[in-house]
Amino acid sequence: MALKVKIDIRDRLKKMLLVENLACYAPQAVLDELAAMGPDFRAAHEWVQSCCDLVPNPTIKTNHDDSGKNYVSAGAAICTMVGEKNIDKYMVATQDQELKARLRHVPSVALLFVSRAVFLMEAPSISSRLFSAKQEGEKFRLLTEEERCLLASLRHKEKPVLSQGSSQASEQQQKALTKSRVRLKKRAKGPNPLSVKKSDKAKVQKERRVPQDKPGSKKYTGGQKGNEVGGGHVSCAKKRTRQRRKGKPVLEKE
Known part of the structure; x- marks a missing residue:
């Protein structure tokens, strides 16, 4: 293969x-x-x-x-x-x-x-794992009495240190929980103006407003000089005319 x-x-x-x-x-x-x-x-x-x-x-x-x-x-x-x-x-x-x-x-x-x-x-088979665990147990049995006493004393010293560390960690966790529980309340904000439906008063005010034409615009009526036709004003402005250029003089042959 x-x-x-x-x-x-x-x-x-x-x-x-x-x-x-x-x-x-x-x-x-x-x-x-x-x-x-x-x-x-x-x-x-x-x-x-x-x-x-x-x-x-x-x-x-x-x-x-x-x-x-x-x-x-x-x-x-x-x-x-x-x-x-x-x-x-x-x-x-x-x-x-x-x-x-x-x-x-x-x-x-x-x-x-x-x-x-x-x-x-x-991966290692089950028999291999059991064999390695058995070897580790035999190594511990081969230790002398002095080495076993040293291991026991070290384990006994490590336990209180671990308990103190666990108590400090628990206190820190409790403080964190209290901080998370005590939170400042947020003030209520106003509604989004884009999502609020417009009131009827604003519509009425817009309808009352009449657009005023500025002088110089195409819709300017000329004020009071215009003629009244049907209650309105008609502008009397003259149309602009473009002057044509005169052609060159033609010379007649004798």
Whole structure:
């Protein structure tokens, strides 16, 4: 899978673990299984052969194939290499779901796999978490009586300090609550003049106002000089006439 997505496992592991020297191991059963799977897995067979240190198959009960030859499955060989407690601290890179399910029961085994062209590490299993918690409990038991007394005294000193800090924090919270409760009342503001409906008095005053024409405007009637027609005034202003330019004199030929 990693070769299909063009992932270099060595480089990714070095970047992930921040290590310069890294050794990859593979049991002989893995190489034999890749060779038997055909030409589609030839690139993976060549990579294991060139980049990994081959480990001989462990001494376990072997099965017989159709030809009658003895063989060891790759998954069984990897499980025997890891063992029950993974003393050698192996990290297993596999896409086999059955092998992952087996190795999750073994504590302190890191499982690596490829998902959507990304090289990932699986979260610690339940057995790994229980194993780490048990180790921490054993470390506490190995302490001497003097070290236990020191730890107990330190814990006893920290408790009153924490209680004082908690009381101060509670007082501050109460003060903040009282301040938040006592708030100044805001005065009622007047209504928005744009949203208020106009009164009838303003409409009547606007109707009473008559617009007065200024002199010089087009509607100016000329005051009292205008003639009265039907109770109104008619302006007697003369229309402006534009004078035409005289043409050039024409010379008559004799």
